[in-house]
Amino acid sequence: MSTVLETPKGKGEATRERILEIAEAAVLAKGFGATSIEEVIAEAGLTKSGFFYHFKDKNALAREMVRRYVATNDRLFDEIFGRGQQLSDDPLQAFLISLKLLAETMADLPNGHPGCLIASICYQERLFDREIRDLTAQSVRDWNARFRTILDGIAAVHPPREPVDLDDVADMLSCIVDGAIIMSKTLNDPGRLERQIMIFRSCIKLMFAPPLS
Amino acid sequence: MSTVLETPKGKGEATRERILEIAEAAVLAKGFGATSIEEVIAEAGLTKSGFFYHFKDKNALAREMVRRYVATNDRLFDEIFGRGQQLSDDPLQAFLISLKLLAETMADLPNGHPGCLIASICYQERLFDREIRDLTAQSVRDWNARFRTILDGIAAVHPPREPVDLDDVADMLSCIVDGAIIMSKTLNDPGRLERQIMIFRSCIKLMFAPPLS
DNA sequence: GAGAAACCGTACCATGAGTACAGTTTTGGA
DNA sequence: TCCAAAACTGTACTCATGGTACGGTTTCTC
Incomplete structure (x- = not known):
């Protein structure tokens, strides 16, 4: 907010963003119910534990x-x-x-x-x-x-x-x-x-x- | 088609219709992917075998x-x-x-x-x-x-x-x-x-x- | 009353959400 | 440079659901 560029975030923030982007594309193509966490983490290149570190649940x-x-x-x-x-x-x-x-x-x-x-x-x-x-x-x-x-x-x-x-x-x-x-x-x-x-x-x-x- | 009223169908046809009606309501509320066959058959009052008798798959x-x-x-x-x-x-x-x-x-x-x-x-x-x-x-x-x-x-x-x-x-x-x-x-x-x-x-x-x- | 239609029951497999928890690497700041 | 927090990995479960397989039973219809 304070700078023109995005405020620099930690590495975790970048991962969160990647997950959200992948998940959004999947949800728009198949719906939320049919979007599996497994496929999202596979594409994002992290493990299930990593996912649940960022998001409490689906x-x-x-x-x-x-x-x-x-x-x-x-x-x-x-x-x-x-x-x-x-x-x-x-x-x-x-x-x-x-x-x-x-x-x-x-x-x-x-x-x-x-x-x-x-x-x-x-x-x-x-x-x-x-x-x-x-x-x-x-x-x-x-x-x-x-x-x-x-x-x-x-x-x-x-x-x-x-x-x-x-x-x-x-x-x-x-x-x-x-x-x-x-x-x-x-x-x-x-x-x-x-x-x-x-x-x-x-x-x-x-x-x-x-x-x- | 030949009569003004619906052409009379067998009992199976009525069941099919009931399944379709229940399933449609569920799909419109939760999406197809999140609609379970189990809940449909529960509401329709028949078993899984009965469902698959009428429909090959989802x-x-x-x-x-x-x-x-x-x-x-x-x-x-x-x-x-x-x-x-x-x-x-x-x-x-x-x-x-x-x-x-x-x-x-x-x-x-x-x-x-x-x-x-x-x-x-x-x-x-x-x-x-x-x-x-x-x-x-x-x-x-x-x-x-x-x-x-x-x-x-x-x-x-x-x-x-x-x-x-x-x-x-x-x-x-x-x-x-x-x-x-x-x-x-x-x-x-x-x-x-x-x-x-x-x-x-x-x-x-x-x-x-x-x-x- | 025979055969087809319309089911029921049971058992089973694979997948995916979600939990638990211990261990490991990476990162940023004093 | 070291330490603590952040950012993960790994393993090992439970549970619900889609889907398959198949034999048995009821119900309708000719």
């Missing part, structure tokens, strides 16, 4: 995975929506720019989006304790609130053409992204995520942009 | 679950979008009516939408064989094509205000629904699914309906 692993995922996503959103605000003073234009940036970022992922951890957990809710479910719920609420704030700024300048609930429009972005990730993965067509974000962008234009001519 | 169970899920969904869509066409000759109005019906149907589910089996499988792809993944992919393609056909009919009468790719708009519905199901479940707020379908409906209106006045 649930502790899940908790840290979610924290990591949420933090990474928060940083990405900070960057993308901050950049949009830098590039235009008009809140609508800024948002449209950010959405384009988001679409490009998703399109640039080498093998397509690996998946949304929150969605993965949602479809295995019974496997997790209350703390983890609260964590996922709160992160979704935070993201929705972030988008809602942006929309408030837009609506103040550009009154919507049709009466729409801004909370619902804010929710819509997360829904589109999560749904498009699923469609991309199911159809094995990574491009669909980018296109869905762009079509959402068109909807925003239709809602707030003044009609041409 | 993958065969998954295959039949998907078939069942897709068939049920197809029937629902047939009904809802057929009903819309009955109620208006204008393709746009018919679609808007159908979307309203869809939203109401989702709102009427007693404990909220139980979850999308295709999404659940998508987040555990490695657990399933090619046949199952092909099945889920094909069903998504079919649904998208269905919506695309409807949109073609609309665009022929009501040219879109803004250039939009109709394939993307068609995809959008599935994405919204899948994403909204996840949000509903994660936030434990079933109402969000209905509202997202209605906001999608607003977007359709904005795209195709002529501006008022």
Whole structure:
């Protein structure tokens, strides 16, 4: 936090990070329940004892995975929506720019989006304790609130053409992204995520942009 | 097929159906990997031998679950979008009516939408064989094509205000629904699914309906 | 009443989560 | 340089679950 680079951590921290990264990839491909600790430690190159030195149990692993995922996503959103605000003073234009940036970022992922951890957990809710479910719920609420704030700024300048609930429009972005990730993965067509974000962008234009001519 | 009622099946068929129903609920709550055959047979009231008499292995169970899920969904869509066409000759109005019906149907589910089996499988792809993944992919393609056909009919009468790719708009519905199901479940707020379908409906209106006045 | 369909019972194997605990290496700081 | 804490390794269990094998029993249907 105090330096631009990551604060230097001990060797253990690096191992933890490696475990979390491997585990996340496995969970997104097979689900938490079907991800064995054995395969994670095999890929990470350490023993079962080593794993349990870092994580009390599988649930502790899940908790840290979610924290990591949420933090990474928060940083990405900070960057993308901050950049949009830098590039235009008009809140609508800024948002449209950010959405384009988001679409490009998703399109640039080498093998397509690996998946949304929150969605993965949602479809295995019974496997997790209350703390983890609260964590996922709160992160979704935070993201929705972030988008809602942006929309408030837009609506103040550009009154919507049709009466729409801004909370619902804010929710819509997360829904589109999560749904498009699923469609991309199911159809094995990574491009669909980018296109869905762009079509959402068109909807925003239709809602707030003044009609041409 | 030949009669209005389900063709009468043997007793075994009823058991199969019961197993599939219980298994589907369990899979949507905990994921396929974490759903044990033991708990399914316990709830169904039969033994492990009985289970394996009906299904070769867990993958065969998954295959039949998907078939069942897709068939049920197809029937629902047939009904809802057929009903819309009955109620208006204008393709746009018919679609808007159908979307309203869809939203109401989702709102009427007693404990909220139980979850999308295709999404659940998508987040555990490695657990399933090619046949199952092909099945889920094909069903998504079919649904998208269905919506695309409807949109073609609309665009022929009501040219879109803004250039939009109709394939993307068609995809959008599935994405919204899948994403909204996840949000509903994660936030434990079933109402969000209905509202997202209605906001999608607003977007359709904005795209195709002529501006008022 | 015979044969097929729809099961039950039992025994068994392999895998993976998780526990326990003692021992070993590595690392950073006084 | 040495010492203590951190970061592991190794072994040896328990328990639950998926899955196999196979023979026996009930129940339905023609």
